[in-house]
Amino acid sequence: MTAASFAQRAHPVRSRIPARVAILVACATVLCALALASVALGSSGMSLQRVLSAILGTGERSDTIIIWSLRMPRLAMAGLSGLALALAGFALQRATRNPLASPSVLGIVDGAALGVVVFLFLFSNDANALTVSIQWQPLAAVLGALGFAGLVILLAARTGAPPLRVILYGVALGALAKAGVTLFIVDGPVHRASQAAMWLAGSVYQARWADVQVLAIVLGVLVPLVFLLARRMDQLQLDELSAQATGLPVRATQLMLFALAATLTAAAVSFAGAIGFVGLVAPHAARLMLGGRAGVQALGAALIGAAIVIAADLAVRVLFAPLEVPAGAVTAVIGAPYFLFILIRAGRVHA
Amino acid sequence: MLKGHSADQCEIELRAAALGYPGKLVFDALDLSIRPGRLTALCGPNGCGKSTALRAMRAMLPTQAGSVLLRDTPLSQIPAKALAREIAMLTQSPTAPDEMSVEQLVSLGRYAHRRAFAPDARADREAVAVALAQTNLTELAHRAIGTLSGGQLQRVWIAMVLAQAAPVILLDEPTNHLDIAHALEVLSLVQRLGAQEGKTVVVVLHDLNLAARFADDIVFFRAGQVAGCGPVEAVFHQELIEDVFGIECIVRREEASGRPFCVPLAACPARRDRLVQD
Numbered sequence: 001m002t003a004a005s006f007a008q009r010a011h012p013v014r015s016r017i018p019a020r021v022a023i024l025v026a027c028a029t030v031l032c033a034l035a036l037a038s039v040a041l042g043s044s045g046m047s048l049q050r051v052l053s054a055i056l057g058t059g060e061r062s063d064t065i066i067i068w069s070l071r072m073p074r075l076a077m078a079g080l081s082g083l084a085l086a087l088a089g090f091a092l093q094r095a096t097r098n099p100l101a102s103p104s105v106l107g108i109v110d111g112a113a114l115g116v117v118v119f120l121f122l123f124s125n126d127a128n129a130l131t132v133s134i135q136w137q138p139l140a141a142v143l144g145a146l147g148f149a150g151l152v153i154l155l156a157a158r159t160g161a162p163p164l165r166v167i168l169y170g171v172a173l174g175a176l177a178k179a180g181v182t183l184f185i186v187d188g189p190v191h192r193a194s195q196a197a198m199w200l201a202g203s204v205y206q207a208r209w210a211d212v213q214v215l216a217i218v219l220g221v222l223v224p225l226v227f228l229l230a231r232r233m234d235q236l237q238l239d240e241l242s243a244q245a246t247g248l249p250v251r252a253t254q255l256m257l258f259a260l261a262a263t264l265t266a267a268a269v270s271f272a273g274a275i276g277f278v279g280l281v282a283p284h285a286a287r288l289m290l291g292g293r294a295g296v297q298a299l300g301a302a303l304i305g306a307a308i309v310i311a312a313d314l315a316v317r318v319l320f321a322p323l324e325v326p327a328g329a330v331t332a333v334i335g336a337p338y339f340l341f342i343l344i345r346a347g348r349v350h351a
Numbered sequence: 352m353l354k355g356h357s358a359d360q361c362e363i364e365l366r367a368a369a370l371g372y373p374g375k376l377v378f379d380a381l382d383l384s385i386r387p388g389r390l391t392a393l394c395g396p397n398g399c400g401k402s403t404a405l406r407a408m409r410a411m412l413p414t415q416a417g418s419v420l421l422r423d424t425p426l427s428q429i430p431a432k433a434l435a436r437e438i439a440m441l442t443q444s445p446t447a448p449d450e451m452s453v454e455q456l457v458s459l460g461r462y463a464h465r466r467a468f469a470p471d472a473r474a475d476r477e478a479v480a481v482a483l484a485q486t487n488l489t490e491l492a493h494r495a496i497g498t499l500s501g502g503q504l505q506r507v508w509i510a511m512v513l514a515q516a517a518p519v520i521l522l523d524e525p526t527n528h529l530d531i532a533h534a535l536e537v538l539s540l541v542q543r544l545g546a547q548e549g550k551t552v553v554v555v556l557h558d559l560n561l562a563a564r565f566a567d568d569i570v571f572f573r574a575g576q577v578a579g580c581g582p583v584e585a586v587f588h589q590e591l592i593e594d595v596f597g598i599e600c601i602v603r604r605e606e607a608s609g610r611p612f613c614v615p616l617a618a619c620p621a622r623r624d625r626l627v628q629d
Contacts, residue, residue, distance in 0.1 A: 242446075292450065292451060
């Protein structure tokens with residue numbers, strides 16, 4: 001047989017790609033449907049027609065205001081933060097070769113939380129009110145997140161530690177940050193505690209266009225980087241020695257993925273708060289549906305992550321109205337059992 | 352980009368190389384030459400440094416002193432991808448996700464040949480197809496590797512190494528966990544392909560008789576030293592084997608192939624101690 005005929009034999013793998021495309025299109029469709037529903041439903045429901053005409057600028061003025069200044073930024077914030085958390089979890093799972101890795105284990109979320117409570121502590125006056133605008137809170141969260149991410153990455157880079165150890169560094173630093181958060185909350189005025197609790201649970205209901213813009217710009221830089229590393233992430237499916245033998249600089253790649261995951265997480269949680277389990281569930285579900293090719297899986301994870309947070313935010317609005325329950329509560333309610341499911345399944349495989 | 356063969360015909364050379372792991376030096380000054388186009392077996396008792404020497408040949412552990420050269424170029428001066436195009440290596444217990452297909456796994460061997468963002472090139476697909484055919488895996492190309500038998504799986508890993516299309520191939524105990532039939536199958540495959548394509552193959556082998564049966568050259572290690580090194584005929588002798596492994600044995604010749612083989616009789620630690628003291 002000639003080399004050319006061998007190449008043709010290899011062809012059937014290509015023919016499976018349309019199945020993946022179909023799944024991706026289905027994910028995107030679900031995402032769009034959720035987005036439309038999210039805009040239409042709220043404390044006052046609207047028909048699809050009203051929604052569309054408001055979006056196109058031909059609707060009633062009150063509809064246009066509700067949609068463009070209240071619901072759309074909230075939708076965009078939910079989608080973008082879900083996407084960022086999903087990709088962060090994806091990068092971490094690839095860097096560690098562990099399907100249970102997620103942004104919350106790296107200590108970054110706890111670092112952001114510490115930033116928030118320190119901010120609330122520093123800028124509260126005796127009258128139990130903030131002395132500066134609450135709009136600075138995301139900045140405090142970013143500083144906290146990046147500070148702790150920096151510590152974890154510094155430790156990882158200095159010791160050249162294997163991924164599992166890096167995660168343990170993250171867990172340890174996260175515990176430290178968590179202790180700090182508890183101290184600041186216990187030892188402070190009431191408004192600070194409730195404000196912090198809101199953030200800690202993860203919520204998008206206060207989203208503003210300015211925040212969305214900042215997040216979108218940051219993601220515009222970070223997300224392409226994830227896809228640029230796709231081929232390297234494919235190689236990382238091999239054990240470290242084998243990956244190295246094929247020519248991949250393993251430690252450098254893992255470090256890049258850690259840094260990317262840390263910044264993606266910091267960006268997302270700074271605005272939307274500690275929305276849990278998206279970074280764990282989305283990449284895992286994408287892998288089940290789309291297989292292990294890094295580029296395809298990343299795309300799927302991003303769509304699913306966005307859909308999960310939008311759906312969670314929609315659920316809290318429809319189910320708990322007029323109360324504003326944080327979206328993170330819903331993702332946790334769905335995500336935690338899923339986490340258990342993965343654990344039990346993985347346990348069975350390894351046994 | 353790398354120089355051609357030098358006059359003394361040496362593919363990989365270790366010069367007074369100090370090798371080891373943090374806190375444990377395995378070799379303090381290892382001198383060893385691997386000849387091109389030949390199948391060299393690295394043999395010796397547990398912990399003698401066979402795998403350490405093999406890893407050093409792929410720049411997988413730092414050389415604390417001395418140097419490791421590929422055709423007279425120090426490995427440390429060759430960039431990661433270029434080195435992977437020159438030397439492929441099958442590690443001792445490689446792993447990949449169970450659900451990965453045979454073809455996907457084999458195509459991971461092409462990493463060093465791909466440009467950063469280009470899709471799979473035609474040359475890559477052909478190299479993968481050829482590697483699959485050479486290892487008799489074409490029919491299994493779309494099977495998930497988790498569904499394969501141990502022997503099949505080892506062939507898949509060898510196909511991945513072949514797809515890397517490097518002139519030098521290092522194999523770290525490729526017959527581990529394989530029954531004798533699959534071990535023979537894997538080694539004759541390696542021997543045949545190596546000879547066909549003029550590849551330089553270095554194999555760490557536990558089983559002396561497999562080494563005697565398939566290798567051109569054998570290197571015997573003993574406690575961080577080279578105890579013997581050369582063509583099978585020249586080194587596969589009773590005296591040396593008894594000293595290296597601390598055993599009593601008989602070495603005979605198999606009529607049909609003319610290859611020697613060894614029948615171990617009893618452990619004899621005294622012989623081993625004698626060699627270490629020398």
